[in-house]
Amino acid sequence: MGMIDKRIIPLAIGGLGIGTxxxxxxxxxxxxxxxxxxxxxxxxxLISAYALGVVVGAPILIGYxxxxxxxxxxMVLMMIFTLFNGLSAIxxxxxxxLIIRFLSGLPHGAFxxxxxxxxxxxxxxxxxxxxxxxxFTGLTVANLAMVPLVTYIGHTFHWRWYFAIVAAIGLLxxxxxxxxxxxxxxxxxxxxxxxxxxxxxRQSWLVLMITAxxxxxxxxxxxxxxxxxxxxxxxxESQMAYVMILAGAGMVVGNLGGGILSDKLGPEKTxxxxxxxxMSSLGCVFFLSEYQxxxxxxxxxCGALSMSVAAPINIMMMKAAPKSEMMAAAFMQAxxxxxxxxxxxxxxxxxxxxxxxxxxxxxxxxxxxxxxxIALRYKYLYSLQTExxxxxxxxxxxxx
Numbered sequence: 001m002g003m004i005d006k007r008i009i010p011l012a013i014g015g016l017g018i019g020t021x022x023x024x025x026x027x028x029x030x031x032x033x034x035x036x037x038x039x040x041x042x043x044x045x046l047i048s049a050y051a052l053g054v055v056v057g058a059p060i061l062i063g064y065x066x067x068x069x070x071x072x073x074x075m076v077l078m079m080i081f082t083l084f085n086g087l088s089a090i091x092x093x094x095x096x097x098l099i100i101r102f103l104s105g106l107p108h109g110a111f112x113x114x115x116x117x118x119x120x121x122x123x124x125x126x127x128x129x130x131x132x133x134x135x136f137t138g139l140t141v142a143n144l145a146m147v148p149l150v151t152y153i154g155h156t157f158h159w160r161w162y163f164a165i166v167a168a169i170g171l172l173x174x175x176x177x178x179x180x181x182x183x184x185x186x187x188x189x190x191x192x193x194x195x196x197x198x199x200x201x202r203q204s205w206l207v208l209m210i211t212a213x214x215x216x217x218x219x220x221x222x223x224x225x226x227x228x229x230x231x232x233x234x235x236x237e238s239q240m241a242y243v244m245i246l247a248g249a250g251m252v253v254g255n256l257g258g259g260i261l262s263d264k265l266g267p268e269k270t271x272x273x274x275x276x277x278x279m280s281s282l283g284c285v286f287f288l289s290e291y292q293x294x295x296x297x298x299x300x301x302c303g304a305l306s307m308s309v310a311a312p313i314n315i316m317m318m319k320a321a322p323k324s325e326m327m328a329a330a331f332m333q334a335x336x337x338x339x340x341x342x343x344x345x346x347x348x349x350x351x352x353x354x355x356x357x358x359x360x361x362x363x364x365x366x367x368x369x370x371x372x373x374i375a376l377r378y379k380y381l382y383s384l385q386t387e388x389x390x391x392x393x394x395x396x397x398x399x400x
Contacts, residue, residue, distance in 0.1 A: 007122050008134045010176035011115045014078055015138025017169035018108050020146040021085055022050065024162050027151035031159040036094045046101045051337045053105020058330035061110035063192040066326060070118050070184045075177050077107035077114070082170030089163035109333030112136075116314050116329040121184060126263055129311040133259025136310050140255045144248030148241050198321030198328050206378045207317045211335035212342065214275050214371015215313075218306045219343020220364035221285055222247070225299070227357040228285070233295035243299055250303025258308030267312035267319075268379040274312070275375050278305045279368040285361040316378070343367070 025032075025047055033043040065073040084104040091097040115135050123131035146169075154162035198204045221228070229235040229243050262270040281301050288294045314332055321328035346367070347360030 006180050007182055008119060008131060010173060010179075010181050011074075011119060011135040012138035012141075013169065013173040013176055014074070014081075014111055014115065015135055016142050016146060017078075017081065017085075017138075017166055017173055018111065019139040019142025020150055020169060021081075021104065021163075021166045022108070023143060023147045024150045024154065024166075025050070027147070028154045028159045028162060031155060032097075035159065036097065038094050042094065046097060048341075049098050049101040050105040050108075051341060053102040054108040054337045055334045056102075057106030058109025058113060058334050059196075059327060061106060062113050062327045062330040063195060065110070065114070066192070066195055067186060069186045070114050071177065071181050073114050074111065074118070074181065075174060077111045078170055078174045078177060080107045081111070082167050082174065085163050085170060086167035089160045089167065109330045109337075112333050113326050113328075113330030116332075117318075117325045118181070118184065120315075120318065120325075122182070129262035129267065129315050130256075130259040132314050133255050133311040136255050136307065137252065140248065140251040140307055143251050144245060147248070148245055152241075195324040195327040198324045199331075201320060203320040203378070203382055204317070204328065204331075206374055206381075207313060207320055208331060208335045210271065210275075210316075210371050210374050210378065211313055211332060212338045214278070214339075214368050214375065215306075215309065215336060216339035216343040216346070217282060217364035217367035217371065218278060218302065219340050220347030220360040220367065221282060221302055221343075222306065223340075223344035223347055224351070224357055224360045228289060228361075229295060229299070231357050232289045233292045234290075235292065235295070243296075246296060246299050247303035247306075250300040250305075251307040254304030254306065254308035255310060257304065259311040261308070262312035262315060267315040268375070268382070270312040271309060271316060272372060272375040272379055274305060274309050275368055275372040278302075278309075279365055279372060281305055282361045282364040282368060286358050286365065289358050289361075319382075 029040050029043040029046075032046065033040045036043070061077065065076075081104065084100050084106075088097065088100050088104060091100050112135075116132055119131040119135045120128040150162050150165055153165070154160075225243065225247065226237075226240055229240065230237055235243060258270065258274065261273075265273070281298060284294075285298050285302065288298065314329060317328045317332050318325045343364070347363050350359035350363065351357065
């Protein structure tokens with residue numbers, strides 16, 4: 001088992017770097033705005049530029065890399081990631097920074113796309129979801145430890161240190177990819193347009209919709225967690241770092257729990273169950289956030305649920321696209337980023353009309369409810385079929 005653990009570490013370190021670069025920027029926007037002499041909303045465009053890079057880069061980079069060995073592909077993606085994060089540390093002005101942030105986002109989706117497939121191939125039968133969740137552990141640990149730490153360093157010394165630290169994590173990931181990631185066979189038959197054929201199937205679109213809409217519900221809560229906790233729950237602003245650590249701890253627990261649960265119950269059942277729990281917890285946030293101790297408990301629960309669906313939903317996508325799993329996994333990353341953008345946008349609408357800061361989570365209840373309906377429809381249409389069918393042998397990750 002130790003050997004198996006070792007092989008997954010490079011993917012987790014890559015996830016740690018990606019999570020740190022994606023989420024730390026939120027806390028350093030005022031510092032970046034000040035140095036580059038721009039407004040905070042303009043600095044916010046740096047977040048959008050990165051997300052746009054993820055959505056654009058995922059299908060294109062996967063499309064060009066399907067014929068190459070996964071180990072080489074992952075190393076090249078991490079090189080791109082390290083280079084542009086390093087350049088972010090020395091970007092002289094806003095326009096350059098905007099372009100570099102877009103380029104930094106390009107390898108994000110492709111790394112998780114290829115990594116998801118590699119992790120599931122390394123797993124023994126019946127452990128695929130656990131292995132995928134182990135890869136995403138890097139992303140959750142980033143939220144728990146690295147984001148608060150790097151935000152503190154960036155705020156105390158200079159925000160440019162944040163990008164330098166991310167580039168250092170990228171170099172570390174490169175080193176471990178080289179040493180510990182096993183070589184794997186590549187699919188020489190693969191072709192860009194062939195890889196996109198999974199988009200013709202309704203099954204694939206249902207999984208993407210569950211991700212973009214159902215998952216978006218949690219981003220309504222997470223996007224506005226600071227005003228929710230300070231204004232509604234009465235937490236002091238100086239204590240918000242602890243709230244974020246609590247949410248991050250929930251993510252670590254939920255991510256691994258979701259993987260284990262999915263291997264036991266099957267991904268379709270797990271996904272529907274977790275969406276129901278998300279909807280219930282967001283309802284509790286709306287009604288009970290004024291009670292501070294309850295608000296703390298709900299922060300942990302919502303954090304846990306936000307990452308618990310990652311493994312089962314990725315397994316569902318692989319089942320939907322057995323011959324183009326990497327491209328499908330990359331599209332999943334694009335869908336997660338759409339969920340992020342939609343959750344923040346739709347959650348903000350009641351605030352514009354003057355409603356209080358617990359109302360975004362009510363929007364989230366609606367979004368997770370739609371996600372749940374789609375998940376139940378998916379389960380009804382496809383879970384029996386996948387149990388009865390013999391799935392392709394060329395890909396371990398497609399096994400139930």
